[in-house]
Amino acid sequence: MMTSHKPSRRAAILLMLAGAAILSLSGMDRPLCGPQELSRADDLYRQGRFDEAARLYAQIAAQDPASYGAALGMGRIQLLRNSLSEAETWLKKARELNPQEREPQALLGEVLYRRGDYAAAAPFFESLGQKAKAEKLKAFQDRTPFLIESGPDVSALPFVVTDPLPQIKVTINGQEGTFLIDTGAWELHVMPAFAEKSGLKPLATTDKGIYAGGRTASNAHSLADSVRLGDFALRNVPVVLPQSPGGPFQVDGIVGTVVLYQFLFTLDYPKGRLILRRNTPEMSKSVRAESEAAGAAVIPFWLAGDHFVYAWGTANGAGPYLFFVDTGLAGGGFICTERVLKEAKIELPKEGIQGMGGGGAVTSYPFTVDLTLGKVRRDKVRGMYGAIPPGFDERQGFRSGGIISHGFFRAFAVTFDFQAMALYLK
Numbered sequence: 001m002m003t004s005h006k007p008s009r010r011a012a013i014l015l016m017l018a019g020a021a022i023l024s025l026s027g028m029d030r031p032l033c034g035p036q037e038l039s040r041a042d043d044l045y046r047q048g049r050f051d052e053a054a055r056l057y058a059q060i061a062a063q064d065p066a067s068y069g070a071a072l073g074m075g076r077i078q079l080l081r082n083s084l085s086e087a088e089t090w091l092k093k094a095r096e097l098n099p100q101e102r103e104p105q106a107l108l109g110e111v112l113y114r115r116g117d118y119a120a121a122a123p124f125f126e127s128l129g130q131k132a133k134a135e136k137l138k139a140f141q142d143r144t145p146f147l148i149e150s151g152p153d154v155s156a157l158p159f160v161v162t163d164p165l166p167q168i169k170v171t172i173n174g175q176e177g178t179f180l181i182d183t184g185a186w187e188l189h190v191m192p193a194f195a196e197k198s199g200l201k202p203l204a205t206t207d208k209g210i211y212a213g214g215r216t217a218s219n220a221h222s223l224a225d226s227v228r229l230g231d232f233a234l235r236n237v238p239v240v241l242p243q244s245p246g247g248p249f250q251v252d253g254i255v256g257t258v259v260l261y262q263f264l265f266t267l268d269y270p271k272g273r274l275i276l277r278r279n280t281p282e283m284s285k286s287v288r289a290e291s292e293a294a295g296a297a298v299i300p301f302w303l304a305g306d307h308f309v310y311a312w313g314t315a316n317g318a319g320p321y322l323f324f325v326d327t328g329l330a331g332g333g334f335i336c337t338e339r340v341l342k343e344a345k346i347e348l349p350k351e352g353i354q355g356m357g358g359g360g361a362v363t364s365y366p367f368t369v370d371l372t373l374g375k376v377r378r379d380k381v382r383g384m385y386g387a388i389p390p391g392f393d394e395r396q397g398f399r400s401g402g403i404i405s406h407g408f409f410r411a412f413a414v415t416f417d418f419q420a421m422a423l424y425l426k
Contacts, residue, residue, distance in 0.1 A: 038069045048310075048322045048398045050077050050302065068097040075107055076397070080302040082421055084111050102128060113137070113306060116145050118238075135203050136221040136238060143223075143236040146262045151232035153283070159272040164330035165406060166267065167251060168274055171228035172198040172237075177252030181267065181274060182328030183416075184403070185256030186307040188227065189240045194252035200224060202241050218243040229255075230276060234262075254328075257307035261418045267327065268413040275415075284419035291415060296426035299374030301325065303418070304396040311423060313373040313404060316344040321401025323373065325423070327414075333407025334369055334383035337393040340401045341385055344369065348385055362387050371408055376425050382407050 037060055044053035057073035064070065075090035088111045095104040109124030118140035126134035160167040160178055170179040172190065175198040179188075190200055202220035220241040227237040237259070264283050266275040277283050292298065301311040302322075309325040321340060329335060336346065348365040364386040370379045393400045415424040 038067065041073055042069065045073060045076065046394075046398050048312075048400075050080055050398075053077060066097060068094055068101070071097060072101075072104060075104065079107055079110060080304060082114070082303050082418060084115055087111050110306060118145055132203070132206055132219075132221055136223070139203065139223050140236065140238075145236050145238060146259075147235040148262075148278075149226075149233045149235050151230075151278075154275065154277045155230035155232055157230040157274045157276070159274070162269060162272050163410075165249070165328060166269070166272075166274070167249075168229075168255070170253070170255065171226075172200070172224050173226055174198070179253045179255050180249060180251050180328065181260075182254050182326070183257045183260065183307070183309060184324070184326030184328040184405075185254045187238050187240050187256050187258045188224065189242060189254040189256065190222075190224075191242060191251070191253050192244070195222070195239075195241050198224070200239055200241065206243065229259075230274075232263075232276060249330075257309065260416065261307075264415070264417055264419065266413055266415040267409065269410050270413060279419065281419055284417050287415060287417060288420055288422070288424070291424035291426060294426050296415075296424040297374055297376045299376070299423040299425065301421055301423055303421070308396060309416070310396075310400065311373055311404075313371060313401070315340050315369050315371055315401065316346065317370070318344040319401060322399065323401055323404040325373075325405075326403045327406055327409060329384070329387075329403060329405035329407070331382065331407070332366070332384050333378070333381040333405050333409070334371055334402060335364075335387050335405070336369075336383060336385055336402040337388060337400065339393065339399075346383070346385070352386060371404065373404055373408065373425075374423075376412075378408050378411070 037056060041053050041056040041060065044056065053073060054077045057070045057077070060067050061070040061074060071090050071094040075087050075094055078087035078090060088108065091104045091108045091111065094101070095108065098104070105124050106128055109121045109128070112118070112121035112124065118137040122134045122137035125137065157168045160169065166181045167178050168181060169176055172194075175194070177194045190198070200222040202222055206218050206220045220243060222239040222241050224237040224239050225235065227234045262279060263276040264279045264287060265277070268275055277287065288298070299311050301309050303309055310322045311325055312320045313323045314320050315334070315336060318340065336344070340346070341348075346367050346369060348367055352363040352365045354363055364384040367383050367385065368380045369383045371377070371381050388402065412425045417424065
């Protein structure tokens with residue numbers, strides 16, 4: 001015979017507590033990752049707080065594997081970290097979850113481009129309407145871009161001049177010319193007269209580049225069979241052919257970041273030289289150890305698009321802001337956005353000055369500002385307002401405070417390490 005018993009009040013409370021403990025152990029008390037959490041992660045991304053955003057995106061993806069926003073967010077951030085395999089995995093997942101969206105296509109194209117798999121990258125850019133770029137990448141069907149044919153582990157090229165911007169000698173298809181170094185540029189830019197001299201034939205399609213002040217200029221594209229940088233001989237180098245000389249300098253071209261990040265490189269301003277090292281994990285470890293032993297500041301950076309290097313800094317104590325490390329500003333060290341102009345309480349003169357960018361004349365307003373990049377500080381740096389293209393501060397999907405440039409870095413040897421994703425300033 002069964003006997004029934006009414007549980008006491010104490011027993012009922014104990015049962016409730018036990019049930020709560022079981023739910024807690026099963027994970028049922030974890031916060032659900034819904035639209036609010038995804039919106040918060042996206043907001044952290046827009047603020048440039050990438051590590052925090054990545055942690056939240058990863059949590060959302062773990063709880064909801066079908067979250068397109070989380071997969072895309074993780075893909076974006078892994079690409080900013082230059083972690084190409086991880087970025088590719090997340091972006092492919094995002095594309096599978098939402099095949100109609102264009103951004104995963106664009107970012108997958110960037111992954112393949114950075115990896116040097118140009119022919120595979122071409123269809124991605126073509127699908128986005130970037131026909132000129134796709135056409136150039138297809139030309140690499142049977143070629144390895146930036147193939148280092150010969151050279152030592154390290155080579156140093158003396159600057160022809162250091163100011164107003166560093167210039168070096170570059171040999172293209174056997175013809176030597178004088179080229180600016182500019183991390184704000186992307187590939188190897190060759191001006192019309194020197195392009196003809198060195199036998200560079202433009203491909204059929206042209207496109208437009210965006211330069212200072214939002215000015216645009218038409219560019220053609222080509223492929224250089226051979227390029228010599230110091231003791232390094234390279235084959236199959238992609239080239240941009242501006243359709244007009246542009247800019248204030250009488251040079252034969254510009255060496256941009258896409259060329260330079262084939263190496264672990266140093267802009268040694270005090271000694272007037274560009275140092276190129278083979279871009280290997282072993283070299284990265286060696287250079288970092290040497291830099292730290294020499295007391296260099298180590299500044300983490302992020303890489304957006306094909307050449308946009310960003311690092312955290314401040315202006316007149318305001319910030320921090322993500323600054324685009326663009327060394328190609330002649331006569332200055334900083335260009336700020338309207339937001340930074342207000343927050344840093346920067347005062348402008350009533351009249352501006354006329355300058356020249358890659359797309360033509362630009363009016364800017366000079367000022368001085370106290371800047372930091374990481375833990376490095378420079379006071380009374382000459383800055384300019386008005387040269388940033390419209391929408392620049394949100395162009396990459398996150399907020400930027402402006403451009404930090406030549407006038408800030410002039411006192412340092414600045415090493416760019418794309419293995420460790422760090423700048424070393426000493």
